[in-house]
Amino acid sequence: MSQRNGIMSRVLAVVLVFTLCLAMGGCGDKKNSGGHTTDKKSETQAKGRFLEQERKLPKEVTTLLSAVERTDGVVEAFGYSDETGEQYILTTKNAGKKWKARKIKSFPAYSYDGVTIAKDGTIAVAGMFRADSNKVGLRLISKAGRIKEVPLNLPKWRKEENFTNNIAFVGDKIYLVEMNNKIYELDPRNGKLKSFCSDEDGNVRGVFAAGQDVAIVRTDSTVVFADSKTGTIREENKKLQRIFENLDGGNQDNSFPVNFSANEKNETVIVCHKGIFFVKTTGGAVEQILNGDIVSLSDGSMYFKSVIQVDARNYMVFAVDSLGNDKCLYYHYDKNASAVPTKQITVYALEDSHVLQQTISYFQKKNPDVYVKKLIGLSGNNSVTADDAIKALNTDIMAGKGPDVLVTDGLPVERYIEKGILTDMSAEISGTQGEMFENILQAYQKDGKVYQLPLQFYCAVAEGPKDFVKAVGNIQNMAEAADKLKKEKKTTVWPVMASSNLLETLFDADSSTWGTSAEEIKAGVKKYLETAKKLYDMDNDRTENQKYRDRLEETLDSVKSDGELYSTGENENVGRISGENLCSIQTLVSLQEVQNIYGIEKKAGGSYGLLGSDHPSFVPYVGLGLMTKGKENDNAKEFIRTAYTAQAQEAMNAAFPVNKKAYEKKITGLESYYMGMTGEDGSEISYHAAKLSSSQQKQLTQMLEGLTTPTITDRVIRELVMEQGKKYLREKTSLEDAVDEITRKVELYVSE
Template identity: 30%
Template sequence: MKQNTKKWIVLAMAGVMALMTLSGCSKAEKEKKETAMGRYTEEEIKLAKGAGYLMDLQQMADGTLRIISMDTSSGEYQVYSSDDGEDWKQGEFPVNVNSEELRPNGGELYLNMAPDGEIMARETCYDDTTMAASNYYHLIGTDGTVTDLTVSVPGSEKDGNEVNGVMFSDSGKLYVTDYHNVLYEVDKTTGTIVKTFDGGGGGIRVSTVTGSQCVLVTDSQVLCYDLESGEPEKPDKVLTDQVLKSMGDKNNSYGGFPAVLFEKGRDGGLFYGCADGVYYHADGGSVCEQIINGQLTSLANPTLGISKMFQLEDGSFLIAGLENGETSKLFRYTYDEKTPAVPDKELTVYSLEDHSYLRQAISLFQKAHPDTFVNLEVGVTGEDGVTREDALRTLNTNILAGKGPDVMIMDGMPIDNYIQKDMLMDITDIVQKIKKSDGMFEYVTDAYKTDGKLYAVPAKFYVPMIEGDGDTVMKSAGSLTDLADRVETLQASNPGGNILQSMSAEELLKELFYADSANWGQKDGSISEDAVRDFLTQADRIYNTRTQEETGGSAYVSNFTTDSARDTLTQYIMGLVTGEGKIGFGTLGAMVNFATVTSAQEQMEQAELEYALLDSGNKKSFVPSVIVGISSGTKQEDLAGSFVETVLGSDTGTQGDYVFSANKKAFDTVKKMQWNANGADEIGGIAITSEEGVLIEFAIKKPSQKDMDRLTSLLESLDSPCINDAAIQDPVMEQGASYLRGEQSLEDAVSNIMQKINLYLDE
């Protein structure tokens, strides 16, 4: 791709001049704080009217841009072109790509364009029984000639390996990648493989073609190959270290797109883009320079999967992607020498653990407040040996020293203690404002209401639920004792059979904790020892009905903000479908997973499955998530308040994970997004294999209006949050698991738990 090398020379000279100027400053001038100027700013480019899903973006040989998009409502493909990414004009394909000729098997069609205008059409079909993919290829020339190709990658017949990506080089050569990210050059006439780029046989995380080379990222290095010779270039440790650091443990961004994109510079250097921003590395250079800070742009949004990156003639960048897996986005990044290199303001947000929803909120807030940098401080990263106790001790020390954060995400933290010590501001007015505009579930917003004021408010929530036959649900959902009674009854009538889907001791305790712990608190703020004893007693009764030993049970890991560890109901009800279980319970938080619950009912019509809240005692509990509060020590009350509005607002509530939002407008919007995406009743499917090796498939269908009304009614009946404090949950999980496995007595477990909890509460 073309690159403006003059800009880099100008910027470098500007840096030299700045150093020369500073060296001649007077003492007074040196002491005067100067604001460094110049950074890339983001602008979202509107796509052409009628353009839907952005399937491909290509910079053509003449420098123009061309987009292939698919109208999500009609399913038809269109092509648009633009000189600068501003004014898009609809064009025509060389052939009618919407005809049945290019997908005679009724499969999904993927289109990729070469810089000279050639198009590779790939029809992908899936076997109804095995779900194995088969591809059919048609190369469309610029003159409308269609050449059918047969492309076969190694392992396609034996292991089911298939092509899953198509790309073209600047010279128009055709390349494909397989399921293992191995890259192949393909002869456009015969479909045979000409060259293979396999990274030396190691695991490949990302592979791409840019300019006259291809770039492969393996587990241990970044490899660049010359496309003509097929020979690897000398490994570059600086580039490798920075790229692997940027990727972390992620091979993909949201939606399955690569975690990093590469763009070859004309001077031999290499650009790469990722969630951290855009970096430049000169060939053989000693550093990778971050030229665009992702934290100040939409690139940091965890729901944005980036798919294409180009540098234009003027030195600006275009980056295309897909937001929330469904909305195409195109951004231009232009260097503005009059914009401060670092925003004027800084807002500090603290969270014990990282959280994708929080990062979504930060990205949206950053976009609306370009003059503010949001500094996210994560207490426990898992990388430095810092424990939750260490992190909270450091946080409290900083708060007392006047160096605390402006905003706190309170998941896993002792919220009541912070309220009692006047460490949180009253945010009632902010919540009332959102209630007036969007509506909110009051039982969620009022979870930590104290003396009529709101100091910490959850943005999201999950709910403990149970599914099984009608009689089981009716007799199990009232208390843990009722649940244990029913599980034992089912076991007695089904000796040797499985009653529950396989669960480790830690997994079982966690699900029961979410359902029961809301009943443990006493008026004086202590935890009831009798409640803890009964909890372990009933958990042990349920645990002892298992017919299989634990496989791979792991030590408990405290994670109050890891959403993937929460939405577990669908995992535990699969045994109902395969016949390997009689009852399933867990937490439900995503609308699409509720569809799995109702679809399981339809699949098991003869079993007459029912679902209900997993109640315990007098409380109908829920699991709060992303609990936001403002530090009373903040000096930026208005800015912090605006951030809280973003966290609790409908825009953030409709992003990404689709976990139940406390914001009613967001809740209703997600329902419409999930059920009306394509107008079809079926929104997905599940294929699972029973222990006997029988493949069981069933469609995931939209819940009926009756089920949706019932879900809303169930959610409206909730009244109490489960215990949020990790310092209480952790000893219950650790000591409880030891008791369930027979490593200590009930009384020893209760004694150890209460000793740790009381010591903590007395601090």
């Protein structure tokens, strides 16, 4: 059916569309979408907004790979059971209210490298179908469930078997991207391949059906459309690029950070984290149908498998959430709902993160009439420093324009508490207080009051021979133990680590011991930098190690902080399997990393333990504080209450939840998996990351329960230490000058 009528008027200029739609849940005129007009009077009385529902998928299917609305109006999807491997064709005639699941005669699939469904219901599956071969093949499944094998002869990739990144049915042809980042058109009748849009060779990340055009997502995150009949690239729509920021990631189980609908003619609907948009592939305005900020689409860890426009007021989005669960999200336009939520709270964070957005999304799903306005101090798109951002925040707070809820990470929280800017939130967390990790809660209790509390936390660990691990009570003893081991074994002991990763890990283990006075901090920083230098130079005498480190340094120097959690040494731990090093250290930021540690231990031997166990410290992640201003806002208090519930924290995908019930559910729900990678010399390294045994779970839990002290979290102080520390390790300044510069700037910052 044509989407031209009822999709929203095409008269608003894109600037107006963007400014209005970012503030409102739906946009357009009353005739076309039940929305609102844009004059001042109607804005204050506006009604009409898309509301989100989750439509349950059939219990037989745990992984859904693709979906489309067929030409007969039926929505068809394809998926399988993780437990049995059985494959199913799903159909619904009422937008997912009721599904029909039909099991087909299954074929073995050792990987799904691309799945797409044509408008007539034909399913194409690219993947590996033989246990004794890694060659990718193609299977066609008819609407009736009949299976046909189609030859797929891809060119070689680095002299090895090639793979498809993804595939897309457009009309009666299949378009695919392979590992050389080239696009091919495939005739499913005979498997004939021919190059498509060769001018884009090497620049392509993925292809999608966009109406009757092919949407091409480039490696630089721009999107262009190509005429499927001629291969001609249409003129780039500059307005379209504004909704895309970073299209990396995804591509697991056919999921992506953006997806397109296979509408008729030259029209498509786009889903991404910013919402749902309509665009003509031939150019023109980009219209926002749904603002992602007020629904769960804004969760940056969610990836999209399909988007379907049922009609102008109903949309279906198939996605996988941060925990790997497949979702069918249904959006229906309710003309009686307020165009924007009637209540609002503001949450400020120095940096954005998936965990923060997951918390906001969960809260808004539970409270659809409350809009959470997220304010981010460091966007990463300008030259604003942490110091600049904190000064701007302080100015707003003093002017009475501060937020209701503060994400305390990186901020000078103690000063805010002393000045009465943050208020006690014991009452708000009292309902879940008994579910918390008691040691983490106690670390933030002051005279029975709680002014801040992290949603999650993590710590630093050391891995290696058992005698080495016993000596990691502090970082100085650990360095001595590594040096002793090197002399005894006469082999490479310490991994090649970039200065930033080494400094970050040691900081997380050691900074809580530095004290608070200027002299204490100076002495602590000096010992910390001396130890870092000793480890940085250890086993760096080989030319190949120096070259590898230079590449690491260059890569990490170009990476900007984005507020997300990354392990600082997981790859170095893998080196224990290949014999590149005997020991390693890392930040332990997820349960999966614990699985990896045990998987590596099974092959390399040894054990792991808390780094700095003499003074067991932890790193708080996404701490929340209730502003004194927010105490007057019932919705801000409800936000705090909700954030610490087990249900909310189960939806978070990083670090360890402070709610112990959520932690226990996560740890018992882990799935085993295999890890494989290629070493620097081309050798294959693999291990099995199994579910944690009861004794392994107990060991981890006891370690986490023993943590007592948060590390220094002030972003300005941390950056000062990292900046001077990197210069010292790379021999661009002396130890004395680095320590003096850190001390001087810290004293100046604290005195402001």
